[in-house]
Amino acid sequence: MQIAYHAKYPQLVCVILLSFNFANAAQIICGENNSSAEFENNFNIILKNLVNNTSSSNRFNTSSYGKTPDKVYGLLQCREDTTAKECFSCSQDANTTIRDVCKNARGGRYLLGNCFIRYENYSFFGILDTKPRVTPNKRNVTEEPDVFKRAVTELFNNLTEIALQSSTRYSSGLTRTTTLYPINGELQCWRDLTSVEDCRTCIGQAIRNLLDVTFTDHGTLQGGAPECGSCFARYDTYPFFNPAPPPPPSPIKLLSPTATKSSNKLGIVLGIVAGSLVMLLLCLFAIRRKFKFALSWKQAVLRKVNLDSEVDSAIGQEQEIIFNLENIKAATSNFHEDNKLGEGGFGSVYKGTMPNGLQIAVKRLSVQSSQGKKQFLNEIKLVAKIQHRNLVNLL
Known part of the structure; x- marks a missing residue:
């Protein structure tokens, strides 16, 4: 147990650090010990209200009870990644501990692994407190x-x-x-x-x-x-929070028979109109493509030659391994979050496995990234030259 001074209270406060393991590290701070019987009664009512309502009200609740000077204000919040069951369990533990440790105190706070509880004899809601x-x-x-x-x-x-x-x-x-x-x-x-x-x-x-x-x-x-x-x-360096759950599926709306018939008629009309427009656009596109095909093909070839020469120069290798986008998607399960290794300034990195068993790491540029071809080539050149035991080979 450590005894320390707190700026809020002129008297000594008790700081208890429970560290059975770091994941459940807890901190309790109690205020001055001069509460009355009326304050204690209001305090017990507040704790009961907080525990009963927090886990069922989106993990957060505030409550106040009594009359000045014995009125009690309380707050209880669970971490956002906790389940309702975990929130309720932590709330009960916090309730029991702060009641036992801060008995007769006119204020206290307790940070447990999954939740935070605080009570005072004044309204602290919405007031910034950065005491560390x-x-x-x-x-x-x-x-x-x-x-x-x-x-x-x-x-x-x-x-x-x-x-x-x-x-x-x-x-x-x-x-x-x-x-x-x-x-x-x-x-x-x-x-x-x-x-x-x-x-x-x-x-x-x-x-x-x-x-x-x-x-x-x-x-x-x-x-x-x-x-x-x-x-x-x-x-x-070890996981201590629950991963975010996937979004719920969109609800299926059932239509009445009358609404279904009207929808079918409207769908047929819209389908005919849309089909006609598509055919017209395809004809125009085919005509336009016929005249521009030769020029587009020539420009594409020139762009590829220029890019290939820059990559060859940057990497300085005689042989390259080229992966197309579909292979990359298949190897990384379409850049699934479970394969995500990390995230940097230009985008995210995913792990993947090719059909031949080759394990790879793929960097996917973010749509917000400002990285262009020049930066991309510089990065390839840099990584290709670095030799370190903690770096995999650049393919």
């Missing part, structure tokens, strides 16, 4: 720490923008540096913080506090989890 508490993962990064740091920073930058654009202010994701260190990251603002800028400020402060603890002159740690009063951030 960080739980570090004390395992050191032993290979390429500078590369690891850059990857963590880039991951948090991407997750921050995703969280701020989300209605739930939550994001999670994975990136990779080497096969030894996949990096999992997660961010979330508590939903009472409705201001986007306040959420950005809180997340930014949480990340800075985290990196100040995990990135030091004495070493680089593999993970950490800071919690502020209004948000939390976390990264580690």
